[in-house]
Amino acid sequence: xxxxxxxxxxxxxVFHLSTGSCNNCDIEVLDCLTPRFDIERFGMLxxxxxxxxxxxxxxxxxxxxxxxxxxxxxxxxxxxxxxxAIGECSQSRGMFIHSYNCPKPLDAIIPVDVYIPGCPxxxxxxxxxxxxxxQKVKGAA
Amino acid sequence: xxxxxxxxxxxxxxxxxxxxxxxxxxxIDRKVTARVQYRVGPPLLQPVIDLVKLLGKETLIPSGAxxxxxxxxxxxxxxxxxxxxxxxxxxxxxxxxxxxxxxxVVVYLLAVPSxxxxxxxxxxxxxxxxxxxxxxxxxVMAYELxxxxxxLVPVILSGYTLxxxxxxxxxxxxxxxxLSGGGALALIVCILCMQAKLALVPFDxxxxxxxxxGGVLIEYSxxxxxxxxxxxxxxxxxxxxxxxxxxxxxxxxxxxHLVLFVLKxxxxxxxxxxxxxxxxxxxxxxxxRFFWGPMTVVAVIAVGLALMGW
Ligand code: SF4
Numbered sequence: 235x236x237x238x239x240x241x242x243x244x245x246x247x248v249f250h251l252s253t254g255s256c257n258n259c260d261i262e263v264l265d266c267l268t269p270r271f272d273i274e275r276f277g278m279l280x281x282x283x284x285x286x287x288x289x290x291x292x293x294x295x296x297x298x299x300x301x302x303x304x305x306x307x308x309x310x311x312x313x314x315x316x317x318x319a320i321g322e323c324s325q326s327r328g329m330f331i332h333s334y335n336c337p338k339p340l341d342a343i344i345p346v347d348v349y350i351p352g353c354p355x356x357x358x359x360x361x362x363x364x365x366x367x368x369q370k371v372k373g374a375a
Numbered sequence: 376x377x378x379x380x381x382x383x384x385x386x387x388x389x390x391x392x393x394x395x396x397x398x399x400x401x402x403i404d405r406k407v408t409a410r411v412q413y414r415v416g417p418p419l420l421q422p423v424i425d426l427v428k429l430l431g432k433e434t435l436i437p438s439g440a441x442x443x444x445x446x447x448x449x450x451x452x453x454x455x456x457x458x459x460x461x462x463x464x465x466x467x468x469x470x471x472x473x474x475x476x477x478x479x480v481v482v483y484l485l486a487v488p489s490x491x492x493x494x495x496x497x498x499x500x501x502x503x504x505x506x507x508x509x510x511x512x513x514x515v516m517a518y519e520l521x522x523x524x525x526x527l528v529p530v531i532l533s534g535y536t537l538x539x540x541x542x543x544x545x546x547x548x549x550x551x552x553x554l555s556g557g558g559a560l561a562l563i564v565c566i567l568c569m570q571a572k573l574a575l576v577p578f579d580x581x582x583x584x585x586x587x588x589g590g591v592l593i594e595y596s597x598x599x600x601x602x603x604x605x606x607x608x609x610x611x612x613x614x615x616x617x618x619x620x621x622x623x624x625x626x627x628x629x630x631x632h633l634v635l636f637v638l639k640x641x642x643x644x645x646x647x648x649x650x651x652x653x654x655x656x657x658x659x660x661x662x663x664r665f666f667w668g669p670m671t672v673v674a675v676i677a678v679g680l681a682l683m684g685w
Binding site: 236237238239241242244245269272274275277282283285286288310312313314 | 405409412413414415416417418421424425427428430431432433434435592593594595596597600
């Protein structure tokens with residue numbers, strides 16, 4: 235595995251994107267930054283700009299408005315980048331599955347690397363999911 | 376031969392040693408911040424890992440940006456930081472080698488990193504980056520006046536010399552400048568200006584993540600961003616080093632003085648971290664008022680005291 239990819243796994247800066255969630259998943263993402271969970275231990279930082287991000291944390295059910303912006307943002311992340319789908323909404327569209335406004339699930343719009351189920355997932359589950367993601371990339375390389 | 380020596384100083388001290396100490400200091404800063412907030416904090420090598428990672432990422436250039444300026448701006452800032460640190464190191468390690476007016480050169484070069492950030496911000500063509508750049512510009516105008524006034528104090532006290540070497544020499548004989556009345560006031564002003572030069576809280580309006588998403592650096596990615604980050608971490612060493620040289624007796628390599636130098640440096644970094652962790656962000660107009668009001672008054676008083684020889 236290349237040095238830079240190895241470094242990426244040790245310092246993944248996350249960009250947090252809500253595509254129309256009920257805001258509960260977003261609060262759980264923010265929980266991961268609090269003293270109790272402190273993801274800076276793993277070198278993770280919350281990036282303010284999409285151009286600084288390595289990992290895209292997507293929550294919410296991708297409605298017609300945000301799907302377009304999601305695609306545009308995905309194009310703007312400097313590659314290599316990883317995508318994490320957080321919460322039921324971003325995976326199967328959850329309770330919005332029959333909504334006129336949510337035509338497609340997230341992984342039909344952009345490629346997703348890891349899914350973290352739950353409504354909302356606990357911070358522990360989010361951290362475990364990211365650890366799984368790191369393991370997966372390590373195994374693949 | 377002297378050429379070779381200067382190149383040696385440039386590569387070994389100007390770049391390598393400065394970068395290593397700066398990275399270490401930025402780790403201390405992040406770790407202390409984490410401990411203040413009851414967190415564990417990042418591992419020791421984290422700043423290095425961040426840089427290595429950025430080297431492996433794509434560099435995206437926004438379509439509305441002016442390409443040459445966008446890529447040249449970080450290089451300009453980086454080069455000036457290297458130049459300053461080389462001058463400071465050469466001065467401290469081989470005393471006789473300072474030239475007339477190097478203090479002026481250093482003060483001038485220390486303004487260039489901010490300029491490079493302004494250039495980069497405007498060149499990227501992003502509205503948020505432009506807001507950040509214009510705030511940075513206001514901040515530069517605000518803190519340069521008290522900073523230059525404060526730097527006059529050691530000049531006056533050490534008998535009107537513009538040579539860093541002579542200022543250090545004066546302090547070796549008569550004790551540190553910070554121990555005199557005017558020197559102490561000027562030191563306080565300088566420390567706060569340093570905080571603004573590093574764009575740290577409470578003066579981080581140009582980069583405010585929560586308002587303008589990282590501001591000036593918003594469009595930078597990959598190796599170019601790494602260059603900016605390296606520039607900032609090196610400034611985290613160069614600025615305290617400069618303050619130690621002009622106010623606190625400089626770097627001497629014999630025995631106890633080396634330990635004292637390390638203590639002074641760690642003390643300054645700790646002070647920066649504490650200020651940054653215990654203050655809210657100032658609005659840009661508040662920051663300007665702060666520097667043009669109280670800070671300039673204090674700096675003028677310091678110069679007055681120095682003129683009277685206190
Ligand atoms: S998965 Fe549940 S908690 Fe998360 S955004 Fe959807 S409805 Fe809200």
